[in-house]
Amino acid sequence: MGGATLPLVLTTLGVLLLYRILTRLRSNGSVQGLVVVITGASSGLGKECARVFHAAGARLVVCGRDAGRLQQVVQELTASTTATQKQTFSPSTVIFDLAKADTIGKAAEEILKCYGHVDVLINNAGISYRGNILDTHISVQREVMETNYFGPISLTQALLPSMVHRRSGHIVVISSVQGKIAIPSRSAYAASKHATQAFFDCLRAEIEQNGISVTVISPGYIQTDLSINAVTGDGSKYGIMDKATAAGQNPRDVAHAVLKAVCQRSSDVLLAGTLPSVAVYLRTLWPALFFKLMSSRARKEQKLKENLLTFGSRTLRRPPGQDQT
Structure with a gap:
């Protein structure tokens, strides 16, 4: 048994190395002239993706709710178009x-009327909670x-039917690390991203035979207004920039990673730091420990919330003119 382990490990490493080589060879792909549709393109990551794909020569169709911002x-x-860039399109x-x-x-x-077809669909628009x-x-x-x-x-x-008809296309969805693990105070968001992951995993398997690629990209925190615009339990805006969000990845870097994933036709991309990445594997390999850590986090968040409420009520009860520094 022991003698068979080493060859198995070496074979596995060889297969992984070959896969990495083939992936790198595919990285020479280009979006020059391709029709790329981006939802939620008026701000945040969607806007940065629009900048990056435009500079790379894509024929963009930017989508959103606000005509003025778009x-x-x-x-x-x-x-931003300059003579040193690739050929770009309005x-x-x-x-x-x-x-x-x-x-x-x-x-x-309306999207199909723009150029008659879609080469790449980037499902980026979303809301947090x-x-x-x-x-x-x-x-x-x-x-x-x-x-x-x-x-x-x-x-x-x-x-999708137009892509199947042409036997060509690439569907990208911007999910989240929370599509792979769930953390306290994010139930609605994590649930929506888990569902998204499952749907597009199924889609990838079903339409690969039609020459269509599916990429699920799961970033960690990104420096955008996502937390500010997040909804709370009663439907109102959260209105706060989380510390984790403020310290997150630069949206321009994430946009370049999205472009790279499209060029490589990657299937599943995790764009997160060491701790979230470890948590993803911990959820699978040692779920009991993961659940304990999440329960501890929930208790700490609840205690912090209670302390803030207590402090706020004490401040309100102070007599007028009393020093509150």
Whole structure:
């Protein structure tokens, strides 16, 4: 048994090395001239992806809810074009709300009218959530799921037949580390990302025979306004920049990683630091320990919340004019 272990390990390492070599050989792919659709392109990671893919020569179709902000993105991209760059193209815009299912069919038609087909669909638009399950209305859970799950899969299914017909295409979804592990105070968000991971894993297996690639990208925290715009248990805005978000990855770096994943036609990409990456494997290899760590985190968060509420109530009860420094 011991004698058979070493050859098995060496064979496994050899296969992994060969896979890495083949992956690197595929990294020479280009998006020059390809039709790339990006949702949520008016801000955050979507806007950075628009900049990176535009500079790489893609024919962009940028999508979002706000026509004014999208037009501003187009103006910025057009102004950034220089003679030293690759040939670039003026982006097209399609306005629609991903959370409204009845608008997605028409939006897909408008997207296809721009260039007649789609080479790459980047499902980026999404909404975050902060809250305790006990204090969260079911309507908030549905709202997050509509935007983060049903929206992307509806748009994907609307554009998929044209890709199958051409036997060519690439579908990308920006998920999250929380699509692989769940942490306290993120139930709606983590649930929507878990569902997203499962759907696109199934899709990858089903349409590979049609020459279509599927990439799921799972970043950790990114320096965007995602936490500020997150919804809380009662549906109101969270309105706070989390420390973890503020210290997160630069969205430009993540956008370049998305471009690389598209060029390599990667299947599953984890873009996170050491601790979140370890947590992903710990959830699989030692779930009991992972659950204990998450329970400890939940208790600490609850205690911190209670302390803040206590401090706030004491401050409000102080007599007028009393020193509050």
